[in-house]
Amino acid sequence: MNKPLYQFFAEDHQYIEELLNRATAQPDEIDMNYYHIFRTRLLRHIKMEEKTLFPAAKKANETVTQALVPRYRVEHGALTALMVPPPTTSLIKVIRHILEKHNLAEEGPGGLYDVCEALTQGQTQELLAQLANTEEVPVHPPNPAPIAIESARRALARAGYDFDEIAQLAND
Numbered sequence: 001m002n003k004p005l006y007q008f009f010a011e012d013h014q015y016i017e018e019l020l021n022r023a024t025a026q027p028d029e030i031d032m033n034y035y036h037i038f039r040t041r042l043l044r045h046i047k048m049e050e051k052t053l054f055p056a057a058k059k060a061n062e063t064v065t066q067a068l069v070p071r072y073r074v075e076h077g078a079l080t081a082l083m084v085p086p087p088t089t090s091l092i093k094v095i096r097h098i099l100e101k102h103n104l105a106e107e108g109p110g111g112l113y114d115v116c117e118a119l120t121q122g123q124t125q126e127l128l129a130q131l132a133n134t135e136e137v138p139v140h141p142p143n144p145a146p147i148a149i150e151s152a153r154r155a156l157a158r159a160g161y162d163f164d165e166i167a168q169l170a171n172d
């Protein structure tokens with residue numbers, strides 16, 4: 001089956017992951033230029049899902065969408081909160097962990113994109129045009145205040161994750 005929405009979002013996932021890889025290519029130093037692009041692209045990606053994909057799916061079938069979408073919204077909240085504190089090795093480890101699980105669930109068979117693609121058949125081209133026109137989300141510089149990392153930890157907990165537990169996982 002031809003899956004243009006799936007393809008569009010999966011390619012964006014790859015691109016965003018690549019930006020994070022570039023930001024962390026050096027073992028002891030985070031490249032803040034790449035990290036900035038990573039943050040803005042990830043927030044834009046979340047905006048595309050929240051402002052274009054979810055509403056289109058909801059319009060097609062509210063019941064199905066409301067059963068499917070809350071988990072992703074909560075994880076988007078966690079990812080957005082994780083974009084606020086200055087990046088550290090543990091923060092990046094946690095971001096990678098959540099992003100990997102989140103993206104796999106969205107891309108998986110019968111996952112978010114498959115369902116949304118099926119629900120919005122007939123308006124794919126229109127949606128792709130809207131998605132491509134999504135403007136970037138303006139970001140503040142990273143916030144070193146303790147409240148930023150505390151909020152991120154709380155948002156993570158709402159999504160069912162524990163910051164310290166993830167930060168302590170062995171690198172594989």
Ligand SMILES: [Fe+2]
Nearest residue numbers: 046049072106
């Ligand atoms: Fe998402």
Ligand SMILES: [Fe+2]
Nearest residue numbers: 009045049106
């Ligand atoms: Fe996504």
